[in-house]
Amino acid sequence: MTLQSQIKYCRNCGTAVAYRVPDDGDVRERAVCPACNTIHYENPLNVVGTVPFLDDKVLLCKRNIEPRWGKWTLPAGFMELGETTAQGAARETDEEAGAQIEMQSLFTVLSVPRVGQVHMFYLARLLSDKFAPGHETIEARLFTEAEIPWDEIAFRTVKETLEQYFADRRAGSFGVHNIDIA
Amino acid sequence: MTLQSQIKYCRNCGTAVAYRVPDDGDVRERAVCPACNTIHYENPLNVVGTVPFLDDKVLLCKRNIEPRWGKWTLPAGFMELGETTAQGAARETDEEAGAQIEMQSLFTVLSVPRVGQVHMFYLARLLSDKFAPGHETIEARLFTEAEIPWDEIAFRTVKETLEQYFADRRAGSFGVHNIDIA
Numbered sequence: 001m002t003l004q005s006q007i008k009y010c011r012n013c014g015t016a017v018a019y020r021v022p023d024d025g026d027v028r029e030r031a032v033c034p035a036c037n038t039i040h041y042e043n044p045l046n047v048v049g050t051v052p053f054l055d056d057k058v059l060l061c062k063r064n065i066e067p068r069w070g071k072w073t074l075p076a077g078f079m080e081l082g083e084t085t086a087q088g089a090a091r092e093t094d095e096e097a098g099a100q101i102e103m104q105s106l107f108t109v110l111s112v113p114r115v116g117q118v119h120m121f122y123l124a125r126l127l128s129d130k131f132a133p134g135h136e137t138i139e140a141r142l143f144t145e146a147e148i149p150w151d152e153i154a155f156r157t158v159k160e161t162l163e164q165y166f167a168d169r170r171a172g173s174f175g176v177h178n179i180d181i182a
Numbered sequence: 183m184t185l186q187s188q189i190k191y192c193r194n195c196g197t198a199v200a201y202r203v204p205d206d207g208d209v210r211e212r213a214v215c216p217a218c219n220t221i222h223y224e225n226p227l228n229v230v231g232t233v234p235f236l237d238d239k240v241l242l243c244k245r246n247i248e249p250r251w252g253k254w255t256l257p258a259g260f261m262e263l264g265e266t267t268a269q270g271a272a273r274e275t276d277e278e279a280g281a282q283i284e285m286q287s288l289f290t291v292l293s294v295p296r297v298g299q300v301h302m303f304y305l306a307r308l309l310s311d312k313f314a315p316g317h318e319t320i321e322a323r324l325f326t327e328a329e330i331p332w333d334e335i336a337f338r339t340v341k342e343t344l345e346q347y348f349a350d351r352r353a354g355s356f357g358v359h360n361i362d363i364a
Contacts, residue, residue: 009196011189011222016196025317028262040193043227044261046300079226080210084293084362085300106360109288109302111266118228118267120291135207176358178288180266 007031012038044116047157048088049076050124051107051165052099057142058165059126061096063154064138071154074121074161075099089122097140098132101125108164110157110179119157123165123174156181189213194220226298229339230270231258232306233289233347234281239324240344241308243278245336246320253336256303256343257281271304279322280314283307290346292339292361301339305347305356338363 010017010033017031022039031040051074052059060072075096079088086103093099104123111118131140143149145166153159160179168174192199192215199213204221213222233256234241242254257278261270268285275281286305293300313322325331327348335341342361350356 007193009191009193011191011193014191014196014198041260042263044263045225046228078223079300081224081226081298082295084295085291086293086360086362087295106291106358109267109291111268113264113266113269116263118261176288176360178268178358180268 007040007042010036010038011040012036042116044113044118046079046085046088047076047117047119048079048085048092048121049074049119050089050093050101050103050122051161052093052097052101052124052126053165054126054129054142056169057144058148058162059097059099059131059140059142060148061133061136061140062138063136065136068154070138070152072149072152072158073154074158076119076121076158085120086122089120089124093124095134096137098134099124099140100127100130102127105174106176107174108157108161108177108179110160110181112157112181114181119155119161121157121161189222189224192218192220193222194218224298226295226300228261228267228270229258229299229301230261230267230274230303231256231301232271232275232283232285232304233343234275234279234283234306234308235347236308236311236324238351239326240330240347241279241281241313241322241324242330243315243318243322244320245318247318250336252320252334254331254334254340255336256340258301258303258340267302268304271302271306275306277316278319280316281306281322282309282312284309287356288358289356290339290343290359290361292342292363294339294363296363301337301343303339303343 013036015035075093077092101124133140195218197217257275259274283306315322
């Protein structure tokens, strides 16, 4: 999950920008170009993914990239322009796990204000237990709740989503959960 | 809802960028700097807002800004860094309507891939029928379902959210709705 560097130069004309509150009624500092007046907005990013499940098991991917190399995650990545949240979640599941899935409903929406991200996970029924992980994944495998490597989960949002998944599964009913990660 | 201009110059060093597929396994064209190799990612933006309700009425704001000047909208705007989706929705409700609310649950999550946006609306119980709209709003007032100016609603996501709100209200149960706007 690459974080972008701070803005030093104007995207429109290449002049060095200054961080200040624009004159248009805004109340926040933005990178403003002193030459062409372009205001550069920086906003939260969406990470979209799935909870791929088969019977009593969930698919996790062992990360082959930083950050959290070698830790386990649900398939997820940055949402791209031109796609819906569900399309992005399906794309990431294909790229990271090579898993055949039937997309189901939105399951968690998690805000992570500390890093300026919103994570969204969809339930996804696995149609096969054969996976073809891409270059970002060392290994993709199924885990029962008891087998989940809880101390080796890459991200808080993934841990919260997995905990909620097994809780809802025990309760026999899946909701949509909106969670804030302090 | 300002859309950012295309990237012409590197944010890190001010050199003119070229759009190409990076050499890191990516499959999409990005603005890549030929001098310092910074890759500039462009991703969807989140718009967060509320459905402020009081008895059988909903609060709408008449827009004093482009686009859709003079059209009616639910209070909403771009999510900022450092806030949760719910905090952003509450902030926008304060800025655009000056409404006193009690934030409730997430209600709609709408993807608008054509413009690279995700809109999220929360239910919000109004604590007062007195409003203090900011400079972005000409007028803030309450509408029953029959009074809603359906042909004068600023955005498809607002119309879909209002329709779903009154449908759920009639059904006596509010869900979380994930909707794609083609």
